[in-house]
Amino acid sequence: MSSRPDPAAKTREPGLSTLAVHAGQTPDPATGAIMTPVYLTSTYVQEWPDRHKGYDYSRTVHPTRRALEACLAALEGAAHGLAFASGMAAISTVVEALNPGDHVLCANDVYGGTYRAFTKVFARFGVKFTFVDMSDLEAVENAFTKETKLLWVETPSNPLLKIADIRALAALSRAKGAKLAVDNTFASPALQRPLSLGADVVVHSTTKYLGGHSDVVGGAVLTSDGELFEKYKFLQNSLGAVPGPLDCFLVLRGAKTLPLRLERHCENALAVAKHLLGHPEVAKVHYPGLPTHPGHEIAKAQMKGFGGMISFELKGDLERAKRMISSCRIFALAESLGGVESLIGHPATMTHGAIPREERLKAGLTDGLIRLSVGVEDAADLLADLDSAIVASLKP
Numbered sequence: 001m002s003s004r005p006d007p008a009a010k011t012r013e014p015g016l017s018t019l020a021v022h023a024g025q026t027p028d029p030a031t032g033a034i035m036t037p038v039y040l041t042s043t044y045v046q047e048w049p050d051r052h053k054g055y056d057y058s059r060t061v062h063p064t065r066r067a068l069e070a071c072l073a074a075l076e077g078a079a080h081g082l083a084f085a086s087g088m089a090a091i092s093t094v095v096e097a098l099n100p101g102d103h104v105l106c107a108n109d110v111y112g113g114t115y116r117a118f119t120k121v122f123a124r125f126g127v128k129f130t131f132v133d134m135s136d137l138e139a140v141e142n143a144f145t146k147e148t149k150l151l152w153v154e155t156p157s158n159p160l161l162k163i164a165d166i167r168a169l170a171a172l173s174r175a176k177g178a179k180l181a182v183d184n185t186f187a188s189p190a191l192q193r194p195l196s197l198g199a200d201v202v203v204h205s206t207t208k209y210l211g212g213h214s215d216v217v218g219g220a221v222l223t224s225d226g227e228l229f230e231k232y233k234f235l236q237n238s239l240g241a242v243p244g245p246l247d248c249f250l251v252l253r254g255a256k257t258l259p260l261r262l263e264r265h266c267e268n269a270l271a272v273a274k275h276l277l278g279h280p281e282v283a284k285v286h287y288p289g290l291p292t293h294p295g296h297e298i299a300k301a302q303m304k305g306f307g308g309m310i311s312f313e314l315k316g317d318l319e320r321a322k323r324m325i326s327s328c329r330i331f332a333l334a335e336s337l338g339g340v341e342s343l344i345g346h347p348a349t350m351t352h353g354a355i356p357r358e359e360r361l362k363a364g365l366t367d368g369l370i371r372l373s374v375g376v377e378d379a380a381d382l383l384a385d386l387d388s389a390i391v392a393s394l395k396p
């Protein structure tokens with residue numbers, strides 16, 4: 001059989017854009033199709049009992065999924081990758097590898113779904129959780145117990161875009177004999193590669209930047225730790241939260257343009273952040289790309305760009321914030337993030353609505369706080385859209 005040289009082969013270390021287009025994907029040997037086929041099959045014919053082409057049953061192993069897993073692993077610089085049916089399924093898998101009595105140190109501003117799964121599901125199985133400000137290294141160090149097995153970090157965080165120092169947390173967790181897991185959904189591997197900074201595990205909601213087109217829900221776990229990988233692989237097959245073939249294809253296709261899209265997301269977000277910073281109706285802007293952001297220096301050291309997520313405080317009350325987010329024409333009022341289209345949301349009533357107001361305010365999630373997922377449209381149109389919505393929100 002003639003074999004074509006593999007563009008992602010490790011003759012020299014390929015760049016991220018090359019990996020995004022090629023890693024894990026070779027033309028279909030049967031037809032030469034350049035795109036990885038969507039293999040709609042649950043099982044595979046064996047020529048002899050247990051003699052087959054590496055595929056026996058699709059929960060266990062699937063060719064489209066395998067291409068995606070290899071691609072995502074390459075993007076994060078990981079030896080191993082596993083794809084899941086959602087970000088939550090990926091996150092759950094990492095915790096399912098723990099035992100009753102094990103302790104997890106988790107960021108206190110973690111994604112709401114993660115908080116819910118940890119406190120309402122895994123706590124019932126005897127896993128213990130402490131929530132701590134991951135940007136305060138002393139507080140993190142003091143929160144370790146003899147049972148601490150895992151540190152759970154998101155950076156930038158949601159919705160205040162706080163920055164945690166991945167290198168410092170990796171050193172700390174290593175010294176304490178714990179593993180560091182980073183939810184890299186907000187940054188994506190185009191901007192931040194936690195494994196290269198010392199983290200042990202990276203998880204993703206591929207629903208967001210990796211998929212990038214708001215057309216699929218998915219998740220992934222990436223690691224170079226062979227022992228952890230074996231545990232996660234066993235759980236993936238045992239519990240079965242696997243993505244379907246078409247979902248794998250969509251994430252695989254989306255990931256091809258990840259570095260390209262993120263360039264524009266970053267460029268647009270910086271333009272929006274600077275514009276809002278100078279706006280008389282805006283009290284505060286949270287964006288790690290602004291020199292005024294408390295995590296700016298760490299972000300500069302560990303990220304290639306500052307991302308597409310911004311939050312800001314609109315002056316005035318809750319009702320005004322609601323009017324503003326409902327008055328945009330380009331920014332769509334919706335949950336989620338990371339797609340090509342710009343989205344706007346109100347943490348107090350949407351993503352963080354379940355948190356009691358007192359606690360919410362203590363965490364800095366004010367009534368006027370608005371979150372933006374800045375898309376890849378023309379920046380001038382986005383600025384004009386926000387401006388006119390702010391004007392429209394002035395009159396009830």
Ligand SMILES: *Cc1c(COP(=O)(O)O)cnc(C)c1O
Nearest residue numbers: 086087088111183185205207218
């Ligand atoms: C969306 C999200 C998740 C959950 O992912 P799903 O794909 O919705 O299950 C986890 N972490 C972060 C940071 C997210 O934004």
